[in-house]
Amino acid sequence: MAVREDSMARMPYVSDVSDVDDEIRQRRGGTLRPLDRMLLHSPPFAKGWNSFLGAVRERGTLDGGLRELVILRVAVLNDCAYEWDAHEPVARREGLSDQSIQLVRLPDAPSSLTGLESKICTYVDQMTRDVVVDDNLFDELLDELGERTMIELTVTSAAYNMVSRFLVATDVGETRTAAPNRKELCND
Numbered sequence: 001m002a003v004r005e006d007s008m009a010r011m012p013y014v015s016d017v018s019d020v021d022d023e024i025r026q027r028r029g030g031t032l033r034p035l036d037r038m039l040l041h042s043p044p045f046a047k048g049w050n051s052f053l054g055a056v057r058e059r060g061t062l063d064g065g066l067r068e069l070v071i072l073r074v075a076v077l078n079d080c081a082y083e084w085d086a087h088e089p090v091a092r093r094e095g096l097s098d099q100s101i102q103l104v105r106l107p108d109a110p111s112s113l114t115g116l117e118s119k120i121c122t123y124v125d126q127m128t129r130d131v132v133v134d135d136n137l138f139d140e141l142l143d144e145l146g147e148r149t150m151i152e153l154t155v156t157s158a159a160y161n162m163v164s165r166f167l168v169a170t171d172v173g174e175t176r177t178a179a180p181n182r183k184e185l186c187n188d
Helices: 018-027 034-039 043-058 064-077 081-093 098-103 115-130 135-145 147-170
Strands: none
Touching: 018 043, 034 043, 034 147, 043 147, 064 081, 064 098, 064 115, 064 147, 081 098, 081 147, 115 135, 115 147, 135 147
16 A cells, blocks of 8 residues: 655655565564655565665674764765664664764764774775775775674675665655755765
8 A cells, every 4th residue: 555645755655565564563663664665665675675674783793883873974975864864863872972973974074083983984985985995994994893894894884875875766754954965065
């Protein structure tokens, strides 16, 4: 069943897709979010998305605060307000400092942050903007994080680029008020 809501999404939201939405509700604590309800136009994709993003969010070794730093930076770079709004509170719960949350919004976030946060932010910027990542940066992060966590960092950045691009393209929850405008902040 498709339902048009007040949001200006480009397609109506879907609900009541039996077993698929039940799986999503189980992972999400009983609710379907607008993102889920848009994905339900394709139940197989919604099911795969739920499984994949569940693994990224719940079964990795990447520190939760660093994971959320990645997600917030991707939201800024891709001008995805919905993603920022959804993950800023999670970042705080995962222990990301108020200062880091504010700095990640800046165009020069990698140089504003310190230590591992700076390196990770630089990595996310390179993956998102250029796709190609500097060899030295990759090697530094690999030495610091180890192989498994390095793969999880890379997959998290790639996955949330996918999420933000889906959200922006379908206009799911995109009021463009929370995330700073990429064109204004990011000189690319």
